[in-house]
Amino acid sequence: xxxxxxxxxxxxxxxxxxxxxxxxxxxxxxxxxxxxxxxxxxxxxxxxxxxxxxxxxxxxxxxxxxxxxxxxxxxxxxxxxxxxxxxxxxxxxxxxxxxxxxxxxxxxxxxxxxxxxxxxxxxxxxxxxxxxxxxxxxxxxxxxxxxxxxxxxxxxxxxxxxxxxxxxxxxxxxxxxxxxxxxx
Numbered sequence: 001x002x003x004x005x006x007x008x009x010x011x012x013x014x015x016x017x018x019x020x021x022x023x024x025x026x027x028x029x030x031x032x033x034x035x036x037x038x039x040x041x042x043x044x045x046x047x048x049x050x051x052x053x054x055x056x057x058x059x060x061x062x063x064x065x066x067x068x069x070x071x072x073x074x075x076x077x078x079x080x081x082x083x084x085x086x087x088x089x090x091x092x093x094x095x096x097x098x099x100x101x102x103x104x105x106x107x108x109x110x111x112x113x114x115x116x117x118x119x120x121x122x123x124x125x126x127x128x129x130x131x132x133x134x135x136x137x138x139x140x141x142x143x144x145x146x147x148x149x150x151x152x153x154x155x156x157x158x159x160x161x162x163x164x165x166x167x168x169x170x171x172x173x174x175x176x177x178x179x180x181x182x183x184x
Contacts, residue, residue: 026106042068098126112180
């Protein structure tokens with residue numbers, strides 16, 4: 001067994017990861033502010049109502065605050081759950097979309113189809129990886145084209161020799177090259 005090495009890279013894509021962390025921090029600050037503001041509004045209205053009434057009897061502070069804090073906490077939890085879920089889904093599309101594209105391209109290559117579209121949307125993450133993948137597909141297409149030309153030259157050179165082993169090897173090469181196709 002190989003000993004496990006601790007990873008030293010904390011941020012893989014520093015710009016994206018820090019922007020994502022900042023966005024979550026901003027969301028948390030907004031939710032905390034909303035919770036505090038709601039607590040202030042409830043307390044303000046409760047105290048004004050109590051003071052305005054000439055014969056109001058105050059319960060203990062704990063009895064008065066507990067229902068308000070529980071209601072606001074439940075509301076804050078529901079709101080933050082909905083907002084964070086929506087936020088994460090929207091942001092994850094920038095990562096999940098490219099991963100779906102990469103999987104599609106790799107499945108095409110595994111099926112011996114040269115994909116014609118490897119680009120991503122402009123706002124997606126992993127654009128550098130998509131560019132590298134596109135260059136790799138272009139190189140493969142260029143090499144396959146060169147191999148087709150070389151196989152044709154080999155076929156012409158082998159024709160006068162009447163060598164069955166050579167003819168069989170050229171036929172296998174032609175068959176393998178013919179199995180590759182350009183997808184749309």
